[in-house]
Amino acid sequence: MTSRTQGQVRIVGAGLIGTSVGLALSKLGVDVIIEDISPAVQSLAIDYGAGRQPASSDAPNLIVVCVPPDVTAVVVEQELLKFPAAIVTDVASVKSAILEKLRANSADLERYVGSHPMAGRERGGAASGRADLFFGRVWVLTPSDQSSSSAVQAIENLALDLSASPIRVSAAEHDRAVAYVSHLPQLVASLTAATLVDAFDEDVALAGQGVRDTTRIAASDPKLWIQILAANAPEVRSVLRKLQADLDSVAKALDDPQATGALATLNSLLERGNLGVAKLPGKHGTKATRYSITTVMIDDKPGELARLLSEIGEIGVNLEEIKLEHSPSSPVGLVELSVLPDAESNLVSALTQRGWKLVG
Amino acid sequence: MTSRTQGQVRIVGAGLIGTSVGLALSKLGVDVIIEDISPAVQSLAIDYGAGRQPASSDAPNLIVVCVPPDVTAVVVEQELLKFPAAIVTDVASVKSAILEKLRANSADLERYVGSHPMAGRERGGAASGRADLFFGRVWVLTPSDQSSSSAVQAIENLALDLSASPIRVSAAEHDRAVAYVSHLPQLVASLTAATLVDAFDEDVALAGQGVRDTTRIAASDPKLWIQILAANAPEVRSVLRKLQADLDSVAKALDDPQATGALATLNSLLERGNLGVAKLPGKHGTKATRYSITTVMIDDKPGELARLLSEIGEIGVNLEEIKLEHSPSSPVGLVELSVLPDAESNLVSALTQRGWKLVG
Numbered sequence: 001m002t003s004r005t006q007g008q009v010r011i012v013g014a015g016l017i018g019t020s021v022g023l024a025l026s027k028l029g030v031d032v033i034i035e036d037i038s039p040a041v042q043s044l045a046i047d048y049g050a051g052r053q054p055a056s057s058d059a060p061n062l063i064v065v066c067v068p069p070d071v072t073a074v075v076v077e078q079e080l081l082k083f084p085a086a087i088v089t090d091v092a093s094v095k096s097a098i099l100e101k102l103r104a105n106s107a108d109l110e111r112y113v114g115s116h117p118m119a120g121r122e123r124g125g126a127a128s129g130r131a132d133l134f135f136g137r138v139w140v141l142t143p144s145d146q147s148s149s150s151a152v153q154a155i156e157n158l159a160l161d162l163s164a165s166p167i168r169v170s171a172a173e174h175d176r177a178v179a180y181v182s183h184l185p186q187l188v189a190s191l192t193a194a195t196l197v198d199a200f201d202e203d204v205a206l207a208g209q210g211v212r213d214t215t216r217i218a219a220s221d222p223k224l225w226i227q228i229l230a231a232n233a234p235e236v237r238s239v240l241r242k243l244q245a246d247l248d249s250v251a252k253a254l255d256d257p258q259a260t261g262a263l264a265t266l267n268s269l270l271e272r273g274n275l276g277v278a279k280l281p282g283k284h285g286t287k288a289t290r291y292s293i294t295t296v297m298i299d300d301k302p303g304e305l306a307r308l309l310s311e312i313g314e315i316g317v318n319l320e321e322i323k324l325e326h327s328p329s330s331p332v333g334l335v336e337l338s339v340l341p342d343a344e345s346n347l348v349s350a351l352t353q354r355g356w357k358l359v360g
Numbered sequence: 361m362t363s364r365t366q367g368q369v370r371i372v373g374a375g376l377i378g379t380s381v382g383l384a385l386s387k388l389g390v391d392v393i394i395e396d397i398s399p400a401v402q403s404l405a406i407d408y409g410a411g412r413q414p415a416s417s418d419a420p421n422l423i424v425v426c427v428p429p430d431v432t433a434v435v436v437e438q439e440l441l442k443f444p445a446a447i448v449t450d451v452a453s454v455k456s457a458i459l460e461k462l463r464a465n466s467a468d469l470e471r472y473v474g475s476h477p478m479a480g481r482e483r484g485g486a487a488s489g490r491a492d493l494f495f496g497r498v499w500v501l502t503p504s505d506q507s508s509s510s511a512v513q514a515i516e517n518l519a520l521d522l523s524a525s526p527i528r529v530s531a532a533e534h535d536r537a538v539a540y541v542s543h544l545p546q547l548v549a550s551l552t553a554a555t556l557v558d559a560f561d562e563d564v565a566l567a568g569q570g571v572r573d574t575t576r577i578a579a580s581d582p583k584l585w586i587q588i589l590a591a592n593a594p595e596v597r598s599v600l601r602k603l604q605a606d607l608d609s610v611a612k613a614l615d616d617p618q619a620t621g622a623l624a625t626l627n628s629l630l631e632r633g634n635l636g637v638a639k640l641p642g643k644h645g646t647k648a649t650r651y652s653i654t655t656v657m658i659d660d661k662p663g664e665l666a667r668l669l670s671e672i673g674e675i676g677v678n679l680e681e682i683k684l685e686h687s688p689s690s691p692v693g694l695v696e697l698s699v700l701p702d703a704e705s706n707l708v709s710a711l712t713q714r715g716w717k718l719v720g
Contacts, residue, residue, distance in 0.1 A: 027719070118568040132655055132694055132719045138566055167565065177563035180556060185571040188552045190633030191606050192545055195599050197636045203537035204639050205527065206498055208478040211640065213573040214545040218637040222630035229626055230617035237614045242558065243551050244611060250547060251604060254597045257590035266589055270582035273550030276557045277578040279564050280571065295492055303673035305682070310670050313663035322665070322684045334492055359387070359492045 003028040004157035007061030010054070010086070011035070012075055014045035016121060017091050018066030019129025022050030024162045027131055033058055036126075037067075045126040059083075062154055065090040069227040073101035080108050087151045089115045089158070093178060094231035095142045095171035109146035113155045114171060116140040116178070117164060124221050132163070139164035142171040179235035184243065186217055186225060187236070193218035291320050291338035294348055297357045298333050308335060308356065315350040317343045334359065363388040364517035367421030370414070370446070371395070372435055374405035376481060377451050378426030379489025382410030384522045387491055393418055396486075397427075405486040419443075422514055425450040429587040433461035440468050447511045449475045449518070453538060454591035455502045455531035469506035473515045474531060476500040476538070477524060484581050492523070499524035502531040539595035544603065546577055546585060547596070553578035651680050651698035654708055657717045658693050668695060668716065675710040677703045694719065 009025055011018045014036035022034045026049055034051030036042035046052060063079045063086045065072060072092040079088050088111055092098055095114045102109060119137040121128050139159035143152045152168070159166040169177070193215040196204060229236055250269055253262040298304040305324065312319065321338035339347055352358060369385055371378045374396035382394045386409055394411030396402035406412060423439045425432060429452040436458065439448050448471055452458060455474045462469060479497040481488050499519035503512045512528070519526040529537070553575040556564060589596055610629055613622040658664040665684065672679065681698035699707055712718060 118566055120568075120570075130655070130719075132657075135694060137568065140566060169562065169566075173562065174566070177559070177566045180559040180563050181567040181571045184555060185552055185574040187610060187629075188548050189570075189574050189637075190630050191603050191610070192548050193634075193636030194606055194629055194632035195544060195602050195636065196540060196639050197632050198602065199537070199540040199639070201639070202529065202533065203540050205641055206478055206500060206529075206534070206537045207541040207640050208480075208497065210480075210549075210577045211541045211545040213576050214549050215633070215637045215640065216573050217570045218630075218633035220630070220634075222627050222634065225630050226623050226626045229614065230623060233614045233617045237611065239555050240607075240611055240614065242555050244607060246551050246554055247600075247604060247607065250551070251597065251600055254589065254593045254600065257593045263586050263590060266586045267582050269547075269554055270550050270578075270580070270585050272554035272557050273575070273578035274553075274580075274582065276553030276555065277549075277575045279556050279559070279561070280567050280575065281565060295490070297492075305679060306666065306669035306671075306673035309666035309668075311666075313666035319665060319684060322682055324679060324682045334495055359490075 003030050003161045005030055005062060005154070005161050007031075008033060008059060009158075010058060010060035010063045010079075010083070011051060011066060012063065012079060013037075013066035013068075014041050014050065014126045014129075015066060016124045016126070016128045016133070017117065017119075018064070019045045019048060019050045019126040020119075020131065020133035021064055021066065021091075021158075021162065023048065023129055023131040024134065026051060028161055030161075033060065041126055045129070048126060048129060050126070050129060060086045062086060062158065063088045064158070068224065069094055069098075069231050073098045073105075076112060077102060077105055077107050080111060084108075086111065087154045088112050089155045091115060091117055092231075093182070093228045095174045097231050099142070099144055099171045103144075109144055110148045111151055112144075113147045113151045114142040114144075114174075115155050115159075116142070116174060117159070117162075118182075119164070120220075123219075124224065134159070134162040134164040137164050139166050140174055141166055141168045142174045143168060144171065175232050175235050179232060179239045183229060183232055183236045184239045186220065187229070187240070188243070189215050189218040190225075292341045292344035294337045294339070294344065294351070295359050296335045296337065296351065297359050298335055305333075305335065311351070311354055311356075312337070312347070315347060317347045317350075363390050363521045365390055365422060365514070365521050367391075368393060368419060369518075370418065370420035370423045370439075370443070371411060371426060372423065372439060373397075373426035373428075374401050374410065374486045375426060376484045376486070376488045376493070377477065377479075378424070379405045379408060379410045379486040380479075380491065380493035381424055381426065381451075381518075381522065383408065383489055383491040384494065386411055388521055390521075393420065401486055405489070408486065408489060410486070410489060420446045422446060422518065423448045424518070428584065429454055429458075429591055433458045436472060437462060437465055437467050440471060444468075446471065447514045448472050449515045451475060451477055452591075453542070453588045455534045457591050459502070459504055459531045463504075469504055470508045471511055472504075473507045473511050474502040474504075474534075475515050475519075476502070476534060477519070477522075478542075479524070480580075483579075484584065494519070494522040494524040497524050499526050500534055501526055501528045502534045503528060504531070535592050535595050539592060539599045543589060543592055543596045544599045546580065547589070547600070548603070549575050549578040550585075652701045652704035654697045654699070654704060654711070655719050656695045656697065656711065657719050658695055665693075665695065671711070671714055671716075672697070672707070675707060677707045677710075 010033045032051035069092040156166045253265040323336040370393045392411035432452040477499045516526045613625040683696040
């Protein structure tokens with residue numbers, strides 16, 4: 001594999017994102033320099049294969065600043081000054097404040113393009129870094145009117161090298177969008193999870209998949225998120241205001257569900273929820289594809305799944321998704337096979353013929 | 361396979377739950393009778409294999425009432441009267457109101473045990489029914505002090521036959537618990553998704569996995585949910601009040617994030633969110649097991665996955681979970697293999713030796 005990205009790449013900040021960028025580019029054969037303010041973190045990232053130590057002879061073409069949001073502008077400015085030929089990007093979750101600070105300090109904006117990979121994990125740090133973190137994710141570029149087209153191209157190449165899908169928007173558009181699709185969901189997940197602190201353990205034992213999904217991101221790092229929320233406070237506040245108004249009317253409806261209009265209020269909210277979730281694009285930026293799902297029950301032992309998959313290979317059907325679930329109490333597992341709707345009947349009849357136990 | 365459940369089982373209501381119960385019991389060889397107020401729905405469920413037509417000679421041992429919450433008490437009462445030897449349960453999401461109505465009407469509570477399988481899908485209806493819907497899920501039983509022990513045993517047997525894990529609590533405890541782990545999460549998912557209705561399509565295009573997870577259940581049926589929320593209004597209101605108070609202080613903090621104490625308020629909420637989500641049990645009612653994840657890049661064509669899985673079988677490692685992800689732009693797929701931490705190094709070295717391309 002060859003990379004679109006040419007020359008040395010310097011990464012500043014070896015957290016989850018910096019380490020992941022370094023791992024992915026290193027695997028493509030790019031000469032990656034990775035630096036962190038913490039020598040221990042820097043060594044760890046290098047041990048993992050995310051790049052090499054900085055050297056005085058370094059002459060990076062591209063610099064990726066992956067430091068916490070509250071110091072991003074300062075570090076971007078330093079890097080622009082230190083490497084006057086390099087193109088610089090950052091990966092902070094809020095873009096306008098950084099651009100404004102750089103503009104105020106007369107930074108060389110021609111060589112700067114802000115960006116934001118829409119990828120992450122609940123656990124941060126170099127040790128969580130993964131070369132495939134950006135695979136299939138959106139990578140937002142927020143060029144300013146001063147960004148050179150070659151700078152924009154370099155960041156798009158970076159995104160493509162990491163198997164991400166680049167999208168260009170302005171910094172202001174970005175900040176408005178992430179208030180809706182990232183910052184508000186984070187706040188609401190944390191608010192919901194916080195209510196569980198008061199619940200009895202016996203109550204929480206009844207938890208199903210719904211509450212797990214709605215609160216998964218509540219496990220995220222508070223220190224990172226207070227910076228993000230503070231930096232994008234006006235946009236988040238504006239979306240939050242709508243949610244607050246809706247919540248207040250729902251609460252009022254629940255005070256007396258028999259009152260005239262109470263159920264209509266609840267119904268209207270739930271219906272708007274239906275509409276809102278339907279607006280979300282699928283995993284790869286397209287409207288969610290509906291797959292046909294076939295469930296097979298197998299013995300929960302090494303080799304069984306392989307035998308199943310090997311026979312599916314023989315049948316000639318391509319799997320789109322596969323999910324494995326173990327029974328808590330019995331030595332069987334369920335395998336959920338997702339295929340394109342066209343392929344379903346062929347798969348079902350062939351598997352049945354071969355003696356597999358289909359359920360559902 | 362033989363069932364614990366003995367004799368005829370009568371299912372009233374052929375929606376998602378009723379059809380799924382019927383499918384699962386029928387596969388175990390149980391004589392299942394399925395009835396629906398809509399002849400078309402009843403025929404559909406029977407076509408799917410969820411049971412047979414009712415007959416005048418029916419003498420069910422067990423009746424499972426799977427009708428909407430607002431008519432559950434009435435139907436349970438009718439069934440108790442119509443079949444004086446049968447044990448009756450229902451599957452409604454709210455339990456106290458039903459028990460109170462039955463008590464008020466002097467129903468034969470000895471033969472009644474309320475229950476609630478913690479399983480569902482965003483799509484309802486007979487056509488969404490699946491025999492494995494309850495596999496590994498909690499099935500809550502809410503016996504009253506009048507329920508006979510043989511009635512309780514019969515419902516536990518039903519849950520076990522469906523591969524669910526029975527848990528006994530009182531109706532009041534159930535309603536308090538689901539306010540936390542089901543009803544509030546549903547409301548906030550709908551509230552969050554509802555904000556997306558006002559977002560531009562370009563904004564929503566930036567959506568990542570976080571917002572998809574937090575809003576997934578917002579696709580649920582409003583008609584069903586207004587009944588559930590109305591029936592459990594006092595308990596939901598009580599949890600909602602805590603969330604409202606937290607939301608108000610977060611909103612205030614975002615009004616002026618530079619004000620003294622504003623960041624501390626945000627930090628405290630996010631930290632409580634961390635604690636709350638950590639309280640949730642894993643999929644099978646135990647604390648979430650941490651698996652080691654190894655990611656392999658494969659050619660996205662039939663047979664490749666099978667070849668991988670077949671070699672993993674030869675290596676002798678048992679997979680706990682498997683996830684398949686396709687690249688939007690290139691003909692490769694990523695396979696995420698989850699194994700017990702002990703097995704990871706063996707798997708990684710063996711796969712590498714066999715020439716598989718490991719990433720991350």
